[in-house]
Amino acid sequence: MIDPSLAPPGQHVASLFCQYFAPELPAVRSWQDARAKAVETIIDTITEVAPNFRGSILGQMALSSMDLETKPGLVGGDIFHGQIRLDQLFSARPALGHGDYRSPIAGLYMCGSSTHPDGGVTGVPGHNAARELLRDRRRHARNNKARATA
Amino acid sequence: MFMTDPTQFDAVIIGGGAAVTEEFLPAFRNSTASYSVSLLKPKIVRAMDLARHGLELKLRP
Structure with a gap:
């Protein structure tokens, strides 16, 4: 434990970054319903190689792509706000003509992953x-x- | 028109976007949406004097 402020003594936080899940599910399903099943699959997978993993869990929080869209505001749960591809980098990020951190609204600037x-x-x-x-x-x-001196 | 006082807007109650630490269970805290801080540029950490604002980086042994 590097940072004891994260959990009570003798207890730990395990953080899992799990790829890849479809941000949009077929029409009849939503992440609201699919989240719990995905969590079980992930825990089962880890428990196969770390047998005491499931039994050690005191509680958990899971964020699906839908949750990441709702709360931090990541569209589609995309942590990069748009794919990191050659056609979306440099002056083309977030889009051609808007790659200079100035938004179309004067005085409003953009930063962050997009x-x-x-x-x-x-x-x-x-x-x-x-x-x-x-x-x-x-x-x-x-x-x-x-202007003042003119 | 150029406003000299910057204003920050957040859509959620907790500021910090996806780089936020939350208490996800009583007495348990974690960075809930960001898994890395190793790319944070030392130049920016120094320029903004982030240590004075409470930033402390703990290196994995």
Whole structure:
């Protein structure tokens, strides 16, 4: 246990990042109904190689792709806000013409995984968005000054 | 028009988006949607003085 603040003494948190699940299920099923079955399958799979796993569980929380969409707001449960493909990177992230961290609304900036260089909790999209914001602010100040002296 | 006071909007009660720590059971906490912090750029950690804001990175032995 590296961080004792996560669980009471002698108890632990096991975090499982499980791939791959379809974000959208066939029309008759929803993740609301399928979640519990998926959890059981995952626990069974781990218990095959770690036999005391299931018996050690005190409680659990599971987030399906639907839950990730509802709560943190990840569309389709996509932690990267759009696939990391060559046609969706660099100036094409999130879309061509909008790759400079400026949103179509003046003064509203974008960052996070949907902007270059995508996810992974690097802090870089926010860093770049702040850089562009400061650049706009300096330009605005220069323009104001030029207007005042004109 | 350029507003100098930034405003942050969050759609949920807990701020932090997908990089949030939650108490998912009484006395049990975890990063519920993010599984990595190893890519966080040291340059940004220093520039924002995140240690002063409570950031402490614990390295796996």
